Structure formats: C-alpha cells, structure tokens
Amino acid sequence: MEQLYLICRHREVPNLHQYETYIQKEQGYQALQQVLKLSRDEVIDIVKASGLRGRGGAGFPTGLKWSFMPKNVQGPVYLVINCAEGEPGTFGNHEIIENNPHQLIEGIIIGCYAIGATAAYIYHRGEFKYGAEMMQRAVDEAYKQGWLGKKVGGREDVSLDIYLHPEASAYICGEETAQLNSIEGYLGQPRLKPPFPAQSGLWKRPTTVNNVETLAHVPAIIRNGPAWFRQWGTEKSPGTRVYCVSGHVMRPGNYELPMNVTARELIFEHAGGIWKGRGLKGFIPGGVSAPILTNDHLDLPLDYDSLAGAGSMGGSGGVIVMDDQTDMAWLAKKMVDFYSHESCGKCSPCREGTWWQKNLLDRMMTGLARSGDVEMLEMVSEQMAGTCFCPLGESSQMVVLGAMKYFRSDFERYGQGKAYDGVIPMSAIEHH
Amino acid sequence: MLLEQRREKVEEILSHYPQKRAALMPMLYEAQEVYGYLTEEAIREVAAILELDPTEVYSVSEFYSLYYHKPTGKYIIRFCTDMPCALVGAEHAYQQLLNLLGLKNGETSADGLFTVEHCVCLAACATAPVLQVNRQFFENMTEAKMRELLETLRTSGLPEDGPVMKFQPRTADTPTGF
Ligand SMILES: Cc1cc2nc3c(=O)[nH]c(=O)nc-3n(C[C@H](O)[C@H](O)[C@H](O)COP(=O)(O)O)c2cc1C
Ligand code: FES
Numbered sequence: 001m002e003q004l005y006l007i008c009r010h011r012e013v014p015n016l017h018q019y020e021t022y023i024q025k026e027q028g029y030q031a032l033q034q035v036l037k038l039s040r041d042e043v044i045d046i047v048k049a050s051g052l053r054g055r056g057g058a059g060f061p062t063g064l065k066w067s068f069m070p071k072n073v074q075g076p077v078y079l080v081i082n083c084a085e086g087e088p089g090t091f092g093n094h095e096i097i098e099n100n101p102h103q104l105i106e107g108i109i110i111g112c113y114a115i116g117a118t119a120a121y122i123y124h125r126g127e128f129k130y131g132a133e134m135m136q137r138a139v140d141e142a143y144k145q146g147w148l149g150k151k152v153g154g155r156e157d158v159s160l161d162i163y164l165h166p167e168a169s170a171y172i173c174g175e176e177t178a179q180l181n182s183i184e185g186y187l188g189q190p191r192l193k194p195p196f197p198a199q200s201g202l203w204k205r206p207t208t209v210n211n212v213e214t215l216a217h218v219p220a221i222i223r224n225g226p227a228w229f230r231q232w233g234t235e236k237s238p239g240t241r242v243y244c245v246s247g248h249v250m251r252p253g254n255y256e257l258p259m260n261v262t263a264r265e266l267i268f269e270h271a272g273g274i275w276k277g278r279g280l281k282g283f284i285p286g287g288v289s290a291p292i293l294t295n296d297h298l299d300l301p302l303d304y305d306s307l308a309g310a311g312s313m314g315g316s317g318g319v320i321v322m323d324d325q326t327d328m329a330w331l332a333k334k335m336v337d338f339y340s341h342e343s344c345g346k347c348s349p350c351r352e353g354t355w356w357q358k359n360l361l362d363r364m365m366t367g368l369a370r371s372g373d374v375e376m377l378e379m380v381s382e383q384m385a386g387t388c389f390c391p392l393g394e395s396s397q398m399v400v401l402g403a404m405k406y407f408r409s410d411f412e413r414y415g416q417g418k419a420y421d422g423v424i425p426m427s428a429i430e431h432h
Numbered sequence: 433m434l435l436e437q438r439r440e441k442v443e444e445i446l447s448h449y450p451q452k453r454a455a456l457m458p459m460l461y462e463a464q465e466v467y468g469y470l471t472e473e474a475i476r477e478v479a480a481i482l483e484l485d486p487t488e489v490y491s492v493s494e495f496y497s498l499y500y501h502k503p504t505g506k507y508i509i510r511f512c513t514d515m516p517c518a519l520v521g522a523e524h525a526y527q528q529l530l531n532l533l534g535l536k537n538g539e540t541s542a543d544g545l546f547t548v549e550h551c552v553c554l555a556a557c558a559t560a561p562v563l564q565v566n567r568q569f570f571e572n573m574t575e576a577k578m579r580e581l582l583e584t585l586r587t588s589g590l591p592e593d594g595p596v597m598k599f600q601p602r603t604a605d606t607p608t609g610f
Contacts, residue, residue: 017595076450088553089516091597098595126461126498127510127554129567130593163448166458168496171552185456185482187495203450245558246516252558253599275602288515318557320516334515338552344495423523426513426537426550 001261003270004232006240007092007216008256010099017134019141022102029147031219035110036153040071043114047218049226051238055092056082056174056211057287057315059237059304062218068198069115070206078207079117080183080197081108081215083124083131084167084174087287088338089318092242093212095254097124097131100216101138105162107215109147110222112160115208119161123179126168136164171342172392176209178344189346190390213242213317233259237303241317245271248278248323264298267321278323282406286315288335289395291402292328312402328407330420332400333361337427339396350393353384357400358427364411365428367419374411378404434459434466434477442481452482460493469500497551498567505540505547507585510564514553517560525561526550528575532582545586558599569596 003011010016013025022028035043048063069077081104085093096104112120124132139162142148152158165183167173173182177191180202201207217239221229230238237259243266246252250272257266263283267273274280282292285302290313293300300306304314322331340354360377363369377400384397404411420428435442445458459478460470467474470493472486479486493499500508511526526537533541533548540547556562559571563578568590570581584591 085555086553088514089557090553091555091557094555095597098597125555126496127564127567127569130569130595133593134595161448165448166461168457168460168498169551170496182457183454184451185453185484185492187492246560247519247557249602251599251601252560254558254597272601318516320519320557322519326519331515334518338514341552423521423527425518425523426526 001258001265003256004240004258005256006220007096007103007213007242008100008254009103016100016102017098017138019102019138019145026103027223028102029106029145031222032106032109032113032147032153034222035113036155036158040114040116043110043222046222046226047114050221050229051226051236052214052217052221052229053237053304054211055213055241055317057087057289059314062210062214065198065208065210066111066114068196069208070198071116073116073206076119076203076205077115077117078202078205079108079112079115079120080176080179080202080207080209081120081122082174082176082179082209082211083122083128084179085125085128085212086169086171086174086342087289087316087318088335089244089246089284089320090287090316091244091246092254092317094128094131095242096212096216097128098134101134102141103219104135104212104216105138105142106147107218108162109142109152109160110218111208111210111215113152113158115206117208118159119163121163121165121183121202123165123167123173123183126166132164132166139164170344171338172344172390175390175392178390179209180207187344189344234301234303234305236305237314241302243302244316244318245321246318247283247321248275248326249273249321250275259303260301262299262301263293263319266302266319267298271321274321274323276323278325280321281324281326282322282328284312284318284320286313287318288320288338288399289313289391290315291398292331292406294406327420327422328403328410329361329364329414330422330425332403332411333358333365333428334425335399336361336396337425339392339399343392343396347389347393349384349387350389350396353380353388353393354396356380357396362428364414365420365424367414367417369414369418371415373415374408377411434463434474435481437466438462453484456482456484456489456492457496460489460499464499469502469504503540505545507546507565507590509546509548510551510554511548512552512554512556512560512562513550514557516553516557517562520560522561525573525575525578529563529573529578532575532579546582556597559597565590568593571596571598572600
C-alpha cells in the first residue's frame with residue numbers, strides 16, 4: 001500500500017507551517033467552525049464513531065476518553081497535550097510539530113471544546129526547541145485570528161488559552177500522571193490511579209491527556225466524518241499512523257500508513273529492507289517498551305490488537321529493526337541502561353531491579369560474567385514483573401525477558417572471559 | 433538578576449498558571465540562561481520568586497537532565513547513544529567526537545567553549561548519529577561533519593535553526609559502526 005498523508009500533510013503541501021497555507025490549501029479551521037455549531041456530546045460522538053485511538057502508547061479510544069470528562073463543572077478544566085516523545089525509536093511528533101503545527105493546534109482547540117477545557121498545556125520535550133518555536137508561532141497566529149482567547153471563533157461562551165510547557169528531559173514525564181506532577185512543579189513521578197485524571201488531574205481538576213498525533217487527526221475526522229476515517233486500517237484500529245522506522249534498514253524515516261500495514265511491508269518495501277544485504281533477526285514494533293518480535297511475526301498487521309495478540313504492543317509506533325548480526329544481550333544492555341537511567345526512583349522494584357539488570361549485563365559486556373548470571377538476570381527480571389508502580393519498570397523486565405525468550409543463546413555466550421566484540425557501551429566500562 | 437534582566441518574561445510565565453509553583457520548569461530555563469548555570473544564587477532567586485523552599489527547587493531541578501548545576505561550556509553538545517542510534521554506530525561516532533574535542537564524556541573544554549555528554553533518545557533516531565548543540569539538532573553526523581560543525585561553532589557560532597529529520601537513504605558508504 002501507498003503512504004497516505006492524513007497527518008504528514010506537509011509532505012504534500014509545501015510551507016504548511018504558515019497559517020495562510022493551512023487556510024488556503026487545507027481548509028484550515030473549517031472543522032473548528034463546524035464544531036462550534038455542535039454540542040460537546042455531538043463532537044465526542046463523531047470522534048467515538050471514527051474509532052480513533054490514542055497514538056501515545058496505550059491505544060485508548062479517544063472519544064471514550066473524552067466522554068469520561070465530567071459535564072457542567074464550575075471552574076477550570078484542562079487538556080494536556082503530550083509532546084514528551086521520549087520513547088526511544090519514536091520521532092513522529094517531532095516531525096508533526098515542526099512542519100504541520102496548525103493542524104495540531106486546530107485539533108487541540110476542538111478537543112478542548114469537546115471536553116469543556118478552559119486551558120490547554122502543550123507539554124513538550126525540552127529538546128524540541130525549534131518545534132516549540134513553531135508551535136508557539138501557530139498558537140500566536142490562532143490568538144490573532146480569534147481562534148483562541150476570549151470568544152473562540154466568535155462564540156461568546158467559549159474561551160480558551162493554550163500554553164507551552166517545556167520539560168527538561170526525563171522519560172517518565174511522558175507517562176500522563178508523572179506529566180501532571182511535572183507541570184505542577186513537583187518531581188515527575190507517576191501518581192496512583194484511581195483517581196484518573198478525568199476526575200482529578202492537573203491541580204485536582206478534571207483533565208484529559210492526549211498525544212500530539214491523536215489530536216492532529218481530529219480536524220479531518222470532523223470535516224470528513226467517521227466513515228471516511230474508517231476506510232483505512234482495521235475495524236478496531238482505523239486510520240493511519242506515523243510509523244517511525246529506525247535501525248538496520250536502508251531507508252529509515254517516518255512512514256504514515258494505514259494501520260493494517262504488515263511489518264513485512266513496512267520494513268522491506270517502505271524502509272527498503274535490511275542494510276548490508278543482511279537478514280532480519282528481530283524488530284521492536286512500538287517503541288523500546290514493546291517486546292521484541294522475530295521473522296515469524298513479519299506478516300502481522302501493525303495494529304494495536306494484532307500486536308497485543310503476539311505478546312507485544314503497538315505502543316508509540318516506533319519500529320526498530322535489527323539485522324542478523326545483532327547481539328540481543330547487547331541490545332538488552334542498551335535498553336536496561338536507558339531504563340535504569342530514567343527510573344524515577346519512586347518504587348524499589350524498578351529502582352533496584354533496573355540497577356541489578358544493568359550490573360549483570362555490564363558484567364557480560366565486559367567479559368566479567370560469572371556462571372549463573374543469565375539465570376540471575378532472568379530471576380531479577382521476573383521479580384520485577386507485576387511489582388513495579390508504573391509501566392516504566394515493567395518495560396525494563398519485558399525487554400530483557402522478551403529478548404531472552406527468543407534469543408537466549410545470545411546471553412549464554414557470555415562467561416569465561418568473553419566480552420562483547422563490538423564497541424562496548426561506555427556505561428559498562430565506566431561501571432567497572 | 434533574573435527579575436532585573438527578564439522581569440517581563442518572568443511575569444508572562446507566571447501568568448500561564450493558577451499556582452506559582454507550576455512556573456518552576458520554564459523559570460529554571462530562564463535562570464539557567466541568565467546565570468549561565470543553576471548556581472546557588474539562581475536557585476535561591478527562583479525559589480524566592482515562586483515562594484518555595486530552595487531545597488525543593490534544587491531537588492526538582494536535579495530530577496531532569498537539561499538543568500546544569502556546574503559551569504558548562506558556551507556550547508553544550510549532547511550526543512545520542514541510545515539503543516536505536518547505537519544500532520547504527522552512534523557510540524563509535526561519539527568516540528570520534530570526543531577525540532576531535534580531546535575531551536572525555538561529561539567534560540568541558542579548557543577554553544570554556546564546549547561541554548560534551550552523551551544522552552538518551554532525542555526523538556530523531558532515523559537520522560542517527562544525531563547530536564544537539566544548545567538544544568539545536570544536527571543529524572546524520574559523520575566525522576567530517578562533526579569537525580566542520582566544531583569549526584563553525586568556534587568561528588561563527590550556531591547556524592540558524594530550522595526543521596530537521598532530513599531522512600536519507602543509507603548508501604554503501606553510510607558511515608556506521610559495524
Ligand atoms: C513510561 C511511559 C512513557 C510515556 N511516554 C509517552 C510520550 O512520550 N508521549 C505520549 O504521548 N504518551 C506517552 N505515554 C503514554 C501516556 O501515559 C498516555 O497514555 C498518552 O499520552 C495518552 O494519550 P493518547 O490517548 O492520545 O494516546 C507514556 C507512558 C508511559 C508509561
Ligand atoms: S535513539 Fe538516538 S535519537 Fe532516538
């Protein structure tokens with residue numbers, strides 16, 4: 001199948017970061033005008049009917065999430081836009097905000113209307129300096145044109161402000177409740193759920209958190225209707241998604257494709273296949289937190305349910321490809337480095353577990369593995385399973401156990417003084 | 433100093449939030465720019481503006497990677513060596529950069545121009561090896577391009593920022609580790 005640009009409109013329309021282009025070429029802000037003539041419930045119903053699911057990680061149905069927001073509340077209500085994009089292997093939001101910011105802003109305003117939000121915070125990665133500038137420009141333009149501020153689009157009773165909030169590089173702040181703490185100025189550690197953000201979110205007020213790509217889908221869904229969106233993808237995962245392909249492929253990049261595209265087609269046709277004429281050993285289908293899959297899974301469609309059925313997940317849409325020379329113990333080591341560095345320290349299974357995982361894998365990489373280390377790594381990882389406070393620690397055990405499930409011999413090669421024979425990760429050397 | 437130099441900006445930031453404390457992260461960025469890094473004085477001033485205890489400001493600032501508590505070079509270079517980038521040789525390329533600078537990971541050059549460190553995923557993995565200089569992206573790095581970049585920084589400073597993610601097909605001579 002061909003790439004289809006519902007989100008990456010800028011690939012077809014040059015200069016889409018400019019307001020005039022968005023208005024003239026993309027029917028910009030017409031969806032919002034339509035929405036302002038509907039009731040909140042009508043807007044939510046359209047999004048529900050479209051089957052749009054959150055692109056941030058969990059794939060939760062967006063319309064349903066919006067419907068959890070309480071009605072007729074007095075006082076502030078918030079939408080938080082998750083632009084933290086910290087999941088290694090994921091870079092779709094990055095492209096959207098730099099090139100197609102107005103579509104996102106229109107989606108945000110519509111989302112705010114649907115949930116009755118009075119203010120929205122775009123929580124963006126600190127590293128997205130230029131992307132933030134582009135979003136700020138789009139926001140400023142929207143104020144100028146009367147789409148933001150008091151009387152949105154001329155409606156006396158609707159007012160809305162959008163603010164950008166810069167994070168400062170901490171992966172856990174992508175998790176929605178940690179993000180709320182971070183915005184409030186506390187440590188970015190996750191909160192216990194329930195209460196869910198819809199009941200008690202930012203400053204204990206009703207709050208919805210949505211990903212950038214999720215919201216950017218909304219204007220076209222409103223303009224064209226749910227059936228239009230459902231032409232693509234599967235019954236339960238309709239529409240397109242921006243797949244971010246990295247690793248050992250010939251053409252790494254973002255590929256926006258209907259969600260029934262198979263891993264084989266994405267990796268071998270769109271991304272040009274494996275580099276250096278090598279074969280494929282494994283791929284991660286949804287950002288590093290999604291357990292690794294193998295050649296046997298190439299014909300799976302990359303929708304949420306098919307991937308969950310195979311024991312992995314659609315996650316963030318980051319597809320990381322490994323050739324047949326990749327050492328999966330090395331891969332696990334690199335990932336555990338990440339999780340131990342990014343563990344927020346709140347719960348001990350994650351804080352201590354990732355430390356032990358790292359320690360054991362460091363020993364393997366540097367040739368200091370002792371007999372029984374593979375079993376110990378397995379045991380530590382198993383003890384983390386189901387005991388961590390949030391999915392960060394769980395991901396760290398899933399990455400290791402997932403890699404061990406298919407590639408155990410890669411781990412068992414270590415011991416008797418054998419070290420990793422490529423560039424040994426710096427952190428492993430520093431550690432000893 | 434923050435209030436003297438950037439009162440308007442400070443007030444604008446405060447106006448975004450119903451509670452002062454929420455202005456902490458954007459305020460730390462401002463303080464870092466004004467003071468160079470988060471000196472004790474900087475932390476105290478931010479705390480005073482937000483009516484917080486300096487210890488609390490310090491502990492939050494320590495949680496994140498982009499706040500610096502020691503003097504840094506004029507240019508902070510952060511180089512991604514996370515897994516997806518490392519698959520295509522980012523760790524090797526980072527070593528090349530360290531060699532060009534004559535520095536070790538985390539060090540600052542004697543002339544005060546460069547601080548260099550490796551970091552986790554920068555959300556630009558398809559254009560690896562990738563680095564940032566003062567939060568501006570430079571992608572598809574090779575040893576030659578890094579040498580050129582350092583020269584540009586030394587002589588004329590940071591070039592104009594712009595959109596990134598210029599995806600390139602790999603070729604036989606794509607410079608990669610293994
Ligand atoms: C450790 C962790 C990191 C996450 N990082 C992100 C992120 O960077 N961006 C994002 O949109 N969602 C991230 N999520 C998912 C969010 O918690 C949340 O589900 C999502 O933002 C909801 O938006 P959506 O319904 O539009 O997908 C993360 C979750 C976890 C557990
Ligand atoms: S892993 Fe390096 S930018 Fe994502």
